[in-house]
Amino acid sequence: MLKIGDIEIKNQVVLAPMAGVCNSAFRLTVKEFGAGLVCAEMVSDKGIVLKNEKTMNMLYIDEREKPLSLQIFGGEKKTLVEAAQFVDKNTNADIIDINMGCPVPKITKCDAGAKWLLDPDKIYEMVSAVVEAVEKPVTVKMRMGWDDDHIFAVKNAQAVERAGGKAVALHGRTRVQMYEGKANWDIIREVKQSINIPLIGNGDVQTPQDAKRMVEETGCDGVMIGRAALGNPWMIYRTVQYLETGKLMDEPTVREKMDVCILHLDRLIALKDEYIAVREMRKHAAWYLKGVRGNARVRNAINECNSRDELVGLLNSLAEVEEEVIVG
């Protein structure tokens, strides 16, 4: 069983942290589809320290999402430790994760995110400081390196372990690659063999079969799924089932997809107000609609709608097309 510190994770399937996506509305929905662990979107250490209102709202966790990992990012020890202590004492997160993978210049130029990958000693120092300051287990999510000439994944993961980190999640790409090319799973196997804490593999798991292949090829303890879960929490459910029973469940019907999209929308409205939630939901709706017959017809309308009723009407109209086909 995957265990992070004292936290028992009921299966190997982990929802990846995704900024602008993994808020409580989406996480809870994915959790209900069986994810063993859900990760929250990254939160700025400085935002926490300064008690920025938007940042504070990002710390909301519904009890039903647990176990949950909350990710912070930062480049300076003082603020990172302070933020970790705040999360430790004031949230119901189970795990505190540190971001060492974010490739965007806005983050790396503040010495945060993937910038750390160049310096295993800094990783050791920073992770040690956080581990000493909090009670909850501390983990790290990292990319395999900065660029092809600086792939320190093994040293970096070992630094996390020595510092008292309780697990590592590894995305098999460099910072320079961003999301291009193919994730390197060989490095996931190499890191797995070089540490004694759990290793969660990440990168390009697009199907339940990919997840099984990643476990078999790398020996990783858990599989982290990001983009394949966008608009598709069934990916999580189908992967859990496939890993546990070898059975591949059917893909959802359009009606099921639209119903879950509406549930997700309503949770987002409860979290933020309707206007903001509907605008944020447009991108999710496009993901839920991927591969649905007739989606081109409503895509533009979805990108312009401003109310729940409008959006729900469009989603239902797609489900009705399917129902007519079935009845016809």
Ligand SMILES: Cc1cc2nc3c(=O)[nH]c(=O)nc-3n(C[C@H](O)[C@H](O)[C@H](O)COP(=O)(O)O)c2cc1C
């Ligand atoms: C929209 C989006 C937002 C992301 N935000 C974060 C983040 O906040 N923290 C993080 O560690 N990784 C973030 N990532 C990276 C993912 O967690 C994951 O490592 C990456 O997408 C590769 O996994 P996949 O191939 O399963 O998508 C993000 C990825 C996407 C697509």
